[in-house]
Amino acid sequence: MAAIAVSATLALASCSGSSSSGSSSVSGTQSTPSSGGVVTFAESPDYSPTWILPFYSGEFFTIQEQGWFESLMWPPLFNQGNGQNPTVNYSTSLGNPPVYSDNNTVVTLTIKHWMWSDGQPVTTRDIMFWLNILKANKTQWADYTPKQFPDNVTSIKIVSPYEIVMKLNGSYGANFFTGNELSQITPIPQHVWDKTSASSPVGNYDQTTAGAQAVLSYLESQAKDLKTYATNPLWQTVDGPWKLTGYTLTGKVTFVPNKSYSGPAKPKLSEFVEIPFTSADAEYNALRAGDLTVGYIPANDYTTIPEIEALGYAVARGRCTGSTRSSSTSTTRRWARRSGSSTSGRRCSTCWTSSCRSRRSSAGTPSRTTAWWSTDRRQRRAQSRTPIPITRRRPRRC
Numbered sequence: 001m002a003a004i005a006v007s008a009t010l011a012l013a014s015c016s017g018s019s020s021s022g023s024s025s026v027s028g029t030q031s032t033p034s035s036g037g038v039v040t041f042a043e044s045p046d047y048s049p050t051w052i053l054p055f056y057s058g059e060f061f062t063i064q065e066q067g068w069f070e071s072l073m074w075p076p077l078f079n080q081g082n083g084q085n086p087t088v089n090y091s092t093s094l095g096n097p098p099v100y101s102d103n104n105t106v107v108t109l110t111i112k113h114w115m116w117s118d119g120q121p122v123t124t125r126d127i128m129f130w131l132n133i134l135k136a137n138k139t140q141w142a143d144y145t146p147k148q149f150p151d152n153v154t155s156i157k158i159v160s161p162y163e164i165v166m167k168l169n170g171s172y173g174a175n176f177f178t179g180n181e182l183s184q185i186t187p188i189p190q191h192v193w194d195k196t197s198a199s200s201p202v203g204n205y206d207q208t209t210a211g212a213q214a215v216l217s218y219l220e221s222q223a224k225d226l227k228t229y230a231t232n233p234l235w236q237t238v239d240g241p242w243k244l245t246g247y248t249l250t251g252k253v254t255f256v257p258n259k260s261y262s263g264p265a266k267p268k269l270s271e272f273v274e275i276p277f278t279s280a281d282a283e284y285n286a287l288r289a290g291d292l293t294v295g296y297i298p299a300n301d302y303t304t305i306p307e308i309e310a311l312g313y314a315v316a317r318g319r320c321t322g323s324t325r326s327s328s329t330s331t332t333r334r335w336a337r338r339s340g341s342s343t344s345g346r347r348c349s350t351c352w353t354s355s356c357r358s359r360r361s362s363a364g365t366p367s368r369t370t371a372w373w374s375t376d377r378r379q380r381r382a383q384s385r386t387p388i389p390i391t392r393r394r395p396r397r398c
Contacts, residue, residue: 038271041294042283043068048251048276052235052244053223054186055133055216061142068274070186072255073238075263077111077127077185078178088178092264094122094187094239098178104171109164109182114262116189117238122262123161129190129206131156136212141184149181189237193219230254241267251276287313 043049049069051060075094082089090097099108114122131150138144138151155167168177194202196214205211222234229235229247236243241261246254253274257267275291277283280298287295288304290311297308297315305315 035268036270038273039269039293040273040275040291041068042286042292042296043251043253043274043276045277045280045283048274049253050226051223052229053219054188055130055137055140055219056142057140058142069253071240072242073235073240073244073258074186074188075240076183077109077187078183080179080183086179087175088183094263095182098174098182100174100177104174104177105168107166107168107177107182108159109166111162111187112262113162114239115260116191117236117243117258117260118189118192119260120189120191121161122187122239124158124164125161126187126190127164127185128156128158129194130186130188132206132212133216134184136206136209137216140216143184149184152181187239189239192237193234198222241265242272246273 044064047064049064051065052070052073054070054074056065077093077095078088078090079093080086080088088095088097094111094114096110096112099110100106101108109124109127111122111124111127116122134141135150152169152172153166154169157165159165172181190206191202194204194206194215196205196211196218198218203211205215219234222228222232225232226247226249230244238258239262241258241263242255243258244253245256246252251274255272255274257269261267275286277286280296283292283295284298284301286292287297287308288311297305309315
């Protein structure tokens, strides 16, 4: 069967970062995507996304929460990962290239005219909303380092709905500040989320420190209620390519296309489903049974790769270093793709370049894993959020 291509705006992962042993995964690309169908994607063994709010502590600063979950609904201001380079891909980003002036002490940001799924425009007020929450709660932000972002921003001014200006406390290299600092920003819907309780009206609470703290407290309380992820109206207003329609406490996640998505490479599938597994063996059995579109092969089952290929998968070799909540890996893996599909740009979405994303704790030190700490912040953040195209076995038709 011919393979189809998942939309380039869909962040998926192909290699598991859950154990120190290697694994092989189903992967590939194709230039002409088909329309419709369902893709089923294997989550990491015993690790499903459990945090939906795009503001998180070190505990949830992972590829599973971000690249495979949050960023599908609320992409960052800048999508990092341009081919094999850890640079911003402005063609897929809401943000245009920042303009630096006054000896790189002033940054002007402009954004494209995107829409929220409820028909309201995405504006700089949504950026400012996230920034106000960050400034008032910065020690709770997983990537916060004292004297860096947002401490190095002395003032922020909204010029228009599509332009915002920041003044910095010194002169910074443009590549550094864009890739390491501005890349942390995720616009979120102020016109829906700026509340301090379920019964309070939407206001401008975020414009004071106490108000922004109350808003985050409310949003976090909602994010802790996993059983309502697919039904809570808060999480239905998105600007990314996918909307959440199903979430179970066992970890099964179901997305459908956001029909109002304004970015490029709109989803072609009718549904994208992430499937939880309690072990790599359970996932492998599902893969062999043909129940998965996207999966991985445990290292001790590499000898069965010909059998997997005979099922319609193709395997390619790759290097993966992955991090999860409880372990880190650095292993040689195999990637699978359909015969005839393109291999250009193929990479593991746990490590979209040759080195994996990593995370900091709120204290600025390695949190939970250490193998990744050598990579720079720009690469790490890109690896967690950059959408990448990959192809798999033909999705099942609805």
